[in-house]
Amino acid sequence: MVSGVLRLLESLGELPEPVAEPTLIVVSGLPGTGKSYFSKRLADRLPFLVLESDALRKTLFSPPSYSPQESTQLFQTIHRLVRDLLNKGIPLILDATNLSERAREQLYSIADQLGVKLVLVRVEAPPEVVYQRLKGRVRDAENNSDADWEVYRRMRPSAERIRRNHYVVDTSRDITPALDKIVRKVMHR
Numbered sequence: 001m002v003s004g005v006l007r008l009l010e011s012l013g014e015l016p017e018p019v020a021e022p023t024l025i026v027v028s029g030l031p032g033t034g035k036s037y038f039s040k041r042l043a044d045r046l047p048f049l050v051l052e053s054d055a056l057r058k059t060l061f062s063p064p065s066y067s068p069q070e071s072t073q074l075f076q077t078i079h080r081l082v083r084d085l086l087n088k089g090i091p092l093i094l095d096a097t098n099l100s101e102r103a104r105e106q107l108y109s110i111a112d113q114l115g116v117k118l119v120l121v122r123v124e125a126p127p128e129v130v131y132q133r134l135k136g137r138v139r140d141a142e143n144n145s146d147a148d149w150e151v152y153r154r155m156r157p158s159a160e161r162i163r164r165n166h167y168v169v170d171t172s173r174d175i176t177p178a179l180d181k182i183v184r185k186v187m188h189r
Ligand SMILES: Nc1ncnc2c1ncn2[C@@H]1O[C@H](COP(=O)(O)OP(=O)(O)O)[C@@H](O)[C@H]1O
Pocket: 029, 030, 031, 032, 033, 034, 035, 036, 037, 038, 133, 134, 137, 143, 145, 171, 172, 173, 175
């Protein structure tokens, strides 16, 4: 586990400057809804490190199996990494489906324990838009996800409402207002 955290840390490259009060932004949503796209646009505006679970999975497991055991191990390692980085003052955007409230609760408790500001975002898009996107998505340097329409359909029933205050972003529309709001929220102390 510790070596898993170290391997992920090594894969991250240069980290942003540490700050006194780092924020954790959690970007959740089904495959193809635009989490990675949105996270990158947000990171263009904020000096945050993006932790993309699809990329981290491939660092730890190559090739990935997507088995429940693999996912459990992946997220345990990611949660430790999140805790370590926040402890070092590194502001984070976590880009992962995180569909169940139970999965998200672990992140709530990390943020609560460390006393860091937590910003929750649910990214969504109409199914027909997701269908077109996933049909056209190729595996390349820009895309670390292997999820296709079948995976989307399988995962859709497990998407649970986020019980804490959160932003909802429809990525089939202009995302600029949502980016503006979140940037303002993070800057405001
Ligand atoms: N707001 C957007 N505008 C244009 N293209 C988008 C937008 N959001 C997502 N996409 C495109 O849709 C595809 C799926 O988005 P992606 O961010 O990879 O989804 P996810 O990370 O949720 O699986 C990608 O090719 C991405 O470039």
